[in-house]
Amino acid sequence: MGMSVTISAAAAEDTEQILKLQYLAFQREAELYGNYRIQPLTQTLDSLKAELESDTVLVARLGDEVVGTVRGSVDEDGTGKIAKLCVHPRLQGHGLGARLLRAVEEALAGHAETTRFRLHTGHKSESNLRLYRKAGYVQVGGRTASDGVRLVILEKEATDAADFAVSA
Numbered sequence: 001m002g003m004s005v006t007i008s009a010a011a012a013e014d015t016e017q018i019l020k021l022q023y024l025a026f027q028r029e030a031e032l033y034g035n036y037r038i039q040p041l042t043q044t045l046d047s048l049k050a051e052l053e054s055d056t057v058l059v060a061r062l063g064d065e066v067v068g069t070v071r072g073s074v075d076e077d078g079t080g081k082i083a084k085l086c087v088h089p090r091l092q093g094h095g096l097g098a099r100l101l102r103a104v105e106e107a108l109a110g111h112a113e114t115t116r117f118r119l120h121t122g123h124k125s126e127s128n129l130r131l132y133r134k135a136g137y138v139q140v141g142g143r144t145a146s147d148g149v150r151l152v153i154l155e156k157e158a159t160d161a162a163d164f165a166v167s168a
Contacts, residue, residue, distance in 0.1 A: 005067060005096060007103045010057040012049070017066040018059065019048050025086035032124050037147045040084055056107045060087070060096055068096050072104040078115040080108035080158065085119075085128075097131055105158075114158045120151040129154075 010018060026040040051057060051071055060068030067088040074080050082104055087096045108114050119137065121128040129152065137154035144150050 005060050005062050005091075005099075007058055007060050007068075007099060010052060010059045010066075010069065012052060014059055014066055015045060015049055015052060018057070018069050019043065019045055021066055021069060021088060022084060022086055025088060028089070029122060029125060033122060033149050035147055035149060038149060039145070039147065040086070056104060058100060058103050058107065060100055062091070067091050068100050070100040070104045072108045074108055074111045074114050078113040079155075080105070080111070080114045080117040082108070082117055082119040092127075098135065101131070101135055109158050116155050116157050118153065118155045120153045123150045123152050 022040050022043065026038060030036045030038055030041055055071050055073040057071050058069065059066045068086065068091070070082065070085040072080055072082045082101070085097060085100055085104075087100070105117055108117065117137070118140075119132065120143075121132065123142070132154050136156045138156065139152055140155045141153040142151060143153065
């Protein structure tokens with residue numbers, strides 16, 4: 001391709017590209033669970049716009065195209081919550097997901113109150129689980145989402161983020 005992928009904060013004009021990418025990238029998850037009602041596929045443009053205003057939203061770009069995205073926020077307990085990490089299917093398996101994960105961890109670690117990171121994925125999503133475990137996350141629980149998918153909840157200490165950045 002000749003271009004390198006860059007990661008930066010999302011801008012308001014990225015909203016439609018992010019939503020389209022999310023819809024495309026989460027098709028595999030929906031198929032895996034036989035459930036096309038998962039939240040990333042039913043999210044509205046307005047709710048995504050609200051996330052852009054309130055959360056840390058990062059995008060990976062290849063030229064002008066958004067090819068990856070991730071979101072995060074820090075709650076009142078100091079937990080950096082990471083969500084909707086996705087990479088365009090044609091670029092999966094090349095380390096872009098790990099780069100986005102590191103980038104959002106670094107952004108959230110910039111909040112003085114951040115003590116740990118938490119994320120979740122479906123229990124059948126082996127490639128996601130592999131990525132998160134490699135990044136130092138450990139399973140701390142599980143729950144069933146409103147759409148019926150069994151989720152694995154994973155966490156790691158915020159201090160572990162620096163270790164992952166060095167090793168990756």
